[in-house]
Amino acid sequence: MCLLRSLCVFWLLPLTLMLEEDSQLDCVPRRTVPYHSDNALRFREEGVFNYSSMLLREDLGLLVLGSREAVFALDLKDISNKIASVEWKVSQQQVDDCKHKGKDPETECKNYIRILHKMEDGRMYVCGTNAFDPECKYMSYAGGSLTFEGAAEDGKGKCPFDPFQNYASIMVDDSLYSATSMNFLGSEPVLMRNSEASLRTEFKSSWLNEPIFASMAHMPESEQSDDGDDDKVYLFFSEAAVECDCFNKLVVSRVARVCKGDQGGERTLQRKWTSFLKTRMDCPVLDSQLPYLIQDSYRWCDLRLNWKDCIFYTIFTPQSDTSDLSAVCAYRVSDISKVFSSGKYKTPVPVETSFVKWVMYSGEVPVPRPGACINNEARSEGITQTLDLPDRTLQFIKDKPLMDQAIQPIGGRPVLMRRGATFTRITVTQVEDADGEMSHVMFIGTEAGTVLKAVNYDGEMFIIEEVHVFQSPEPIKNLKFSNVTGQLYAGSDLGAAQMPLATCERSLTCWDCVLARDPYCGWDSVDGRCVFLSSSQRQLIQSVKKVDVSLCPPVERTEPVIRSIWPGGNLKLSCPSPSNLAKVSWEQDKKALTPSTRLQLQQDGLLILNASVNQAGLYRCLIVEHFKDKEYTTVGAEYQVQIDPRGPGKGGDVLNPQAQTDGPSVAGLQAGVGLLLIFLLALLGWNFYKGHLPLPCIKKKEQQSQQKLDREAQSSKVTYRDGVTAENKHLVSDTPHSGSNNNHAGGGGPLPDSDNDGPAVNLPSMQYIDDESEI
Numbered sequence: 001m002c003l004l005r006s007l008c009v010f011w012l013l014p015l016t017l018m019l020e021e022d023s024q025l026d027c028v029p030r031r032t033v034p035y036h037s038d039n040a041l042r043f044r045e046e047g048v049f050n051y052s053s054m055l056l057r058e059d060l061g062l063l064v065l066g067s068r069e070a071v072f073a074l075d076l077k078d079i080s081n082k083i084a085s086v087e088w089k090v091s092q093q094q095v096d097d098c099k100h101k102g103k104d105p106e107t108e109c110k111n112y113i114r115i116l117h118k119m120e121d122g123r124m125y126v127c128g129t130n131a132f133d134p135e136c137k138y139m140s141y142a143g144g145s146l147t148f149e150g151a152a153e154d155g156k157g158k159c160p161f162d163p164f165q166n167y168a169s170i171m172v173d174d175s176l177y178s179a180t181s182m183n184f185l186g187s188e189p190v191l192m193r194n195s196e197a198s199l200r201t202e203f204k205s206s207w208l209n210e211p212i213f214a215s216m217a218h219m220p221e222s223e224q225s226d227d228g229d230d231d232k233v234y235l236f237f238s239e240a241a242v243e244c245d246c247f248n249k250l251v252v253s254r255v256a257r258v259c260k261g262d263q264g265g266e267r268t269l270q271r272k273w274t275s276f277l278k279t280r281m282d283c284p285v286l287d288s289q290l291p292y293l294i295q296d297s298y299r300w301c302d303l304r305l306n307w308k309d310c311i312f313y314t315i316f317t318p319q320s321d322t323s324d325l326s327a328v329c330a331y332r333v334s335d336i337s338k339v340f341s342s343g344k345y346k347t348p349v350p351v352e353t354s355f356v357k358w359v360m361y362s363g364e365v366p367v368p369r370p371g372a373c374i375n376n377e378a379r380s381e382g383i384t385q386t387l388d389l390p391d392r393t394l395q396f397i398k399d400k401p402l403m404d405q406a407i408q409p410i411g412g413r414p415v416l417m418r419r420g421a422t423f424t425r426i427t428v429t430q431v432e433d434a435d436g437e438m439s440h441v442m443f444i445g446t447e448a449g450t451v452l453k454a455v456n457y458d459g460e461m462f463i464i465e466e467v468h469v470f471q472s473p474e475p476i477k478n479l480k481f482s483n484v485t486g487q488l489y490a491g492s493d494l495g496a497a498q499m500p501l502a503t504c505e506r507s508l509t510c511w512d513c514v515l516a517r518d519p520y521c522g523w524d525s526v527d528g529r530c531v532f533l534s535s536s537q538r539q540l541i542q543s544v545k546k547v548d549v550s551l552c553p554p555v556e557r558t559e560p561v562i563r564s565i566w567p568g569g570n571l572k573l574s575c576p577s578p579s580n581l582a583k584v585s586w587e588q589d590k591k592a593l594t595p596s597t598r599l600q601l602q603q604d605g606l607l608i609l610n611a612s613v614n615q616a617g618l619y620r621c622l623i624v625e626h627f628k629d630k631e632y633t634t635v636g637a638e639y640q641v642q643i644d645p646r647g648p649g650k651g652g653d654v655l656n657p658q659a660q661t662d663g664p665s666v667a668g669l670q671a672g673v674g675l676l677l678i679f680l681l682a683l684l685g686w687n688f689y690k691g692h693l694p695l696p697c698i699k700k701k702e703q704q705s706q707q708k709l710d711r712e713a714q715s716s717k718v719t720y721r722d723g724v725t726a727e728n729k730h731l732v733s734d735t736p737h738s739g740s741n742n743n744h745a746g747g748g749g750p751l752p753d754s755d756n757d758g759p760a761v762n763l764p765s766m767q768y769i770d771d772e773s774e775i
């Protein structure tokens with residue numbers, strides 16, 4: 001049994017074995033932005049929960065939010081501004097009926113708004129679970145208010161009965177395509193089109209086998225089609241694999257598609273899809289033998305290009321709880337479309353009694369090709385609609401909707417992997433960086449209420465930042481991007497949040513701005529600020545791929561901050577790192593400092609305890625960040641620590657540095673130093689002018705000392721920042737990963753052992769076991 005299961009698994013993941021050993025399993029976000037009231041605009045209504053559907057109405061300037069028993073219209077520019085709302089509650093009679101059927105009146109017997117789509121006439125189509133009796137209504141927005149129109153329609157097959165059940169839907173040309181369960185028990189899964197000519201899938205395990213629906217997408221494949229093809233609707237889901245001859249249930253990810261013009265068959269497949277084809281989707285992740293399962297998919301298209309260039313960015317999570325890795329794989333629509341239009345089918349063959357094996361079908365395929373949309377070729381044979389299709393074609397597709405070949409991601413591996421909070425939603429935007437190159441920026445919602453912003457630079461995974469948008473770790477259930485407002489909208493059970501695509505001001509130095517590798521941000525060396533690329537007319541410093549920090553201008557230098565402490569006293573020297581990928585180390589009088597009971601390294605600084613005269617000296621905090629084989633060192637802070645023998649109460653420092661007001665004294669010091677410098681320079685200039693001094697000729701040395709000066713200058717910039725630490729605290733990294741996790745290290749932190757599935761043995765000869773047995 002164990003052997004069979006593992007054989008099956010090896011057959012499923014041939015590509016996994018081909019991945020390089022050093023494949024980067026965990027990508028640590030460079031910056032962590034803790035929750036703060038300023039990092040997003042938020043909406044929540046007292047006593048209302050489960051904001052589970054979201055619709056962008058850019059034409060009306062609204063974000064429409066469906067929740068439990070209510071729909072809200074919010075200002076798209078600022079969602080904390082509620083413009084209208086309308087209630088949709090269930091009647092007491094309905095609650096009683098629902099309760100009578102054994103459901104919980106406080107949770108299940110409510111109306112959860114699950115479906116929210118725009119109609120072509122500008123109205124909206126809204127469906128709710130309605131106390132286990134789904135219904136749909138039309139809703140319009142006019143004169144600043146939302147109104148439901150007309151009588152409710154039956155929502156069976158459009159919206160789930162059970163609010164905890166997964167579903168997916170899309171509106172195409174005013175027809176609702178829905179993937180949900182059709183009955184009260186949740187045992188009849190369907191992919192359905194709801195129009196005058198309603199169509200659905202067969203109730204057969206070869207069509208849908210305990211599916212969990214993830215998302216749907218429309219592809220305009222009729223556009224510029226050479227063979228007169230039709231538009232398609234894609235469905236992403238996971239289900240128990242019928243083709244796996246395992247004793248244990250094995251779940252796999254799937255993509256299925258139907259043709260928009262499908263009308264069902266005349267006799268066979270009457271009022272059923274004649275074009276339902278599905279296949280497996282692989283996202284090979286090295287650490288697991290069980291296939292990863294699809295959670296969400298985002299259709300990314302460049303409007304200037306053909307649909308063939310569209311990409312599905314898809315989230316996967318493990319099916320066993322021994323791993324906490326999530327992944328994003330990207331698929332070319334053309335690769336998927338090719339498998340459906342010209343790939344081989346799978347067919348069931350009985351082996352022994354009551355056991356069916358699915359193998360590749362190599363017999364004759366009827367014409368027109370089963371599952372194909374009506375195209376020019378079919379039309380030339382006089383078949384102009386699916387109702388004209390011959391029984392042979394229809395019977396074939398009824399029995400064999402599964403394709404043999406699985407879909408592989410672009411590059412054969414994930415574009416992003418991350419341990420920790422499970423990925424839930426994804427949305428992708430394209431941005432042109434300062435070099436005129438296009439980057440796809442992924443925004444990913446997680447179960448912990450965070451949004452990750454990530455890029456794959458030529459195969460290299462990079463998470464720019466992780467923002468805690470919600471206060472409690474609640475799963476993000478909706479994530480949308482408006483190209484009109486340039487804002488991102490996230491929804492959870494407890495509320496909604498809105499944030500910009502980039503907050504460049506989080507980088508306070510040019511170094512940090514460049515190392516952040518955010519294609520939206522660049523350093524303005526005139527203003528000395530990290531700014532949004534498209535908001536600036538100036539030439540900005542940005543280097544997202546090469547990460548060339550040497551482009552940054554030198555920073556003016558300042559003196560080390562002077563701190564005094566009495567013998568036996570305690571002192572904290574602060575040095576927060578802007579990056580989780582950086583290592584922080586300290587020097588005392590230019591020598592590497594070894595931590596001891598007296599000198600303790602902390603997350604954001606150095607703690608001097610029970611000081612003695614040995615602790616006096618010049619302290620320097622070095623922040624080292626790696627990029628490929630390069631190492632960038634910047635001085636994070638510099639302190640001159642003096643031991644004041646006069647004892648306590650005579651001007652010595654105390655522990656809590658935040659409470660101190662060393663800001664003004666630093667400023668005063670700087671002013672003094674500045675004045676002195678100006679005076680000296682003037683004196684020097686006068687002497688040169690008068691010829692009292694020869695001009696120095698020390699080219700090489702000059703360079704060196706210039707470098708040294710630059711380094712020190714970096715330090716002083718950050719040192720000065722130290723004075724405003726308290727204010728910046730919420731913006732600057734503060735994660736427990738900081739410092740200890742070094743990008744490629746494979747992830748620190750308390751993680752469960754992900755090797756429980758057994759070692760990944762090399763079994764190349766067993767990879768395609770199933771495919772050898774053809775008929």
Ligand SMILES: *[C@@H]1O[C@H](CO)[C@@H](O)[C@H](O)[C@H]1NC(C)=O
Nearest residue numbers: 049050052112163164493494
């Ligand atoms: C609704 O929200 C509450 C509060 O977060 C949550 O506990 C519950 O599971 C949600 N119900 C559904 C059906 O999503």
Ligand SMILES: *[C@@H]1O[C@H](CO)[C@@H](O)[C@H](O)[C@H]1NC(C)=O
Nearest residue numbers: 058301303482483484485486
């Ligand atoms: C936003 O995207 C839509 C399609 O999703 C497109 O029609 C529109 O032109 C875009 N608007 C802007 C301002 O880019």
